[in-house]
Amino acid sequence: MSAACGSSSPFSPPDRLPLLGRAPEDELYRTLSVRITAGQFLAAARALAARLPPAPYVVNLCHNRLYVAVGFAAALLRGQVSILAGDPTEQWLKALARRYPQAYVLAEAPDLRVALPVHIVGFEPERGQGDDAPPLLAADQLAALVLTSGSTGEPVPHAKHWGSLVARTLTAAERFQFESDAPAGIVGTVPSQHMYGLESTLLLPWHAPAASFCGDAFYPSDILAALQTMQEPRWLVTTPFQLRALLASEVSLPPLAGIISATAPLSADQAEAAERRWQTKVFEIFGATEVGAIATRRTTAEEEWQTYSGITLAAEEGGVRVFAEGTPPGRLADAIALVDSTRFRLLGRREDLIKRAGKRASLAGLTQALMEIEGVEDGIFVAPENLDSEPTARLTAYVVAPTRSVAEIRAALSQKIEPAFLPRRIIKLERLPRNATGKLPRQALRALSARFGDP
Amino acid sequence: MPTAIDHQTAEEAELARLLVETLHLDIPPESIDPVMPLFGDELGLDSIDALELALAISRAYGVEIKSDDARNKEIFASLRSLAGYIAEHRTR
Incomplete structure (x- = not known):
């Protein structure tokens, strides 16, 4: 492990951060049949970067996490901004083509729904160099625009800078106590282009001791196969809906070190049932696309949420403001009762949202x-x-x-x-x-x- | 003016009832055209519905649906294709 954890405080981020904070032989991703090391991933990202067309923006529409990741890394190396939309509708794709006419699409196959040139992604580690030190990227480099629906249904971009993305993966690894002598095996059931999936499944292995599963993990039987593929300690990164389906199904899962749930509130009953059935710990992440992951709690033990280190909250007229290093202050749309600047309770959604x-x-x-x-x-x-x-x-x-x-x-x-x-x-x-x-x-x-x- | 739909077989009618019950659809089961797409405009089903439906199918017929099955899209294409897949693989 290189300087992954601990050496840098999120309050005084260095100006430049490496693309990867892992040793070349460390495993980043695993599919049902292949393991991808940091060295191979870097080589593939460099090879793809060399082939990307010149453009300021790239709409990353890849499906498989490995392709989304190598496309994102290649774009970072070329200084191109990745536009990330979870599962865009045709209307969104039209809006994107209008708003970013110089963009191109990166995908695994031609996509006829979008009026932008499509570049087919590739993963070719043998064609690039991966053994030397990963390049340093400026902390203030604009890495991604993550899209959410605005009040009119049009996509609204949220700027993500490289430094804040790295800082957040480091604090997440600290919160969940990932250890470099026993790297976590993560199975994510959420898309990589969603802020939760981006942070918790795609980016985590770049700087934290973890390998992430790349492949289908949607139905209970998929999730079982994915978990069996990964090594212990296994972590499942999922949503309340999928957790509910898993609890209702008869599949018997291998040992789980932890379950992380986000996107909607998880009931204490479900969390308790999951902890009992799989002898594990269930955590929830509270986040907002504007800021990313903000706070966590162990659902069965705490009603209050604790913010990640480096994130503080302050009440303001009609809402709550979030301060996170490397990110402009954001406003939370959820109704929140602050206990202090780092702890809060969720009161539910606002009327319109x-x-x-x-x-x-x-x-x-x-x-x-x-x-x-x-x-x-x-x-x-x-x-x-x-x-x-x-x-x-x-x-x-x-x-x-x-x-x-x-x-x-x-x-x-x-x-x-x-x-x-x-x-x-x-x-x-x-x-x-x-x-x-x-x-x-x-x-x-x-x-x-x-x-x-x-x- | 409603257009005529394909006749549902007994198996399709049973599956249509499971579908309507599981997903709380606001339509009579017999109105689901067995050859029309399940996901998309017609019924407006989404991924959470697919998850719920897969669970109900596993309970009722003992058939586990998987994403990596190359035929997944084909299987979920219509009531008829789904009923056909279940008939082939059911264990209960």
Whole structure:
């Protein structure tokens, strides 16, 4: 191990940080059949970097974590900014092509949905040099733009600088007590282009003693095969939805050192069931795409969240501000009660912001998309309370559209919004229960839900 | 004007009921066209639905769905393809 842990304080980051903080023979990634060392990875990143077209931006649409990672590393070496979008809709891809016309797409296969040139990714360690020291990158180099949905449904970019990404992987490794004499084997069930997956599955091996699984890990039987591939101590990086499916399935997992869950609140019952069944520890990460991972807690032991070292919170008018070294201060959209500057309790979501499957959207933005459909005279999206915790809970849309059928409205919506937020029920009404000022009082919406039997 | 749909076989009708029950769909099971795509515009199913559905199928039929099965997309393509895969692999 080179200077991975401990030598640098997150409060006084060096100006330049190596691409990799691991020894050439250390394993970074593993597939069902192959192990990739830091040396091989660096060689492959250099070989790919040499072949990349000149451009300021690269939209990384690769699927396999290994290809996403080598593409991201190659872009860093070339000073190109990676645009990362979890699972972009066609509308997002169109918006990206409009906003970043000089960008190109990096993918495993031609992608006909996007109006940008596509460069096919490759992993060719034999064509590059990997044994010498990894190059140093400026801490303030703009590494990535991670996209989330804005209030109108358009993608909003969040700037990620190299120094802050490295600082965060080091603090995560410290929090979860990864040790260099027994590197962790990580199986992530989340996409690498999502901020959680980027930090906790793709980047962790670059600077912390860990190897990350690259391959399918979605269904319980995939996760079993992936975990069997990795060495102990094994860590599962997942979401409440997948943890729930794992608990409900009959697969018997190999020993787990820890489970990390994020994207939605995990119930204490589920955490306890998981700890009991697999004799393990379940941690949650609380994060926001603007800032990245912010805090953790051991769900069965603590109600309060503890921020990562180097991250502090401060209450401000109508919200909470986050201070993290190397990142501009961010605002949290969740309702939070501060205990002190590094500990807090979550109070739930704000009225308009909804989360599902690691994605978030604004009800106002979704309603706007509905209203833009031809023939829709009035409409509103309504979310059940348990949207982020109950797999079958979905949005409902109430619509006034005398000339359009429910199927037509559904088809039009599916062009505009992500599948996670498509309403399961679209209910046509003659008019919405607007009050004298044209507003839809919450009480009237509750009455609607009761009348149409929403759960 | 609803268009005529393909006739559901007995196995497809049973699977359609499982689908509607598991995912709390707001449609009658018999209205699912066995040859229409399950994921995408028609029913608006997403990855969490796939996970729930895989779990229900494993319980009801003892069939484990896997991502690395090269036929995964084909299997989930329609009610008919899914019913066919289950018929081939069911253990209960």
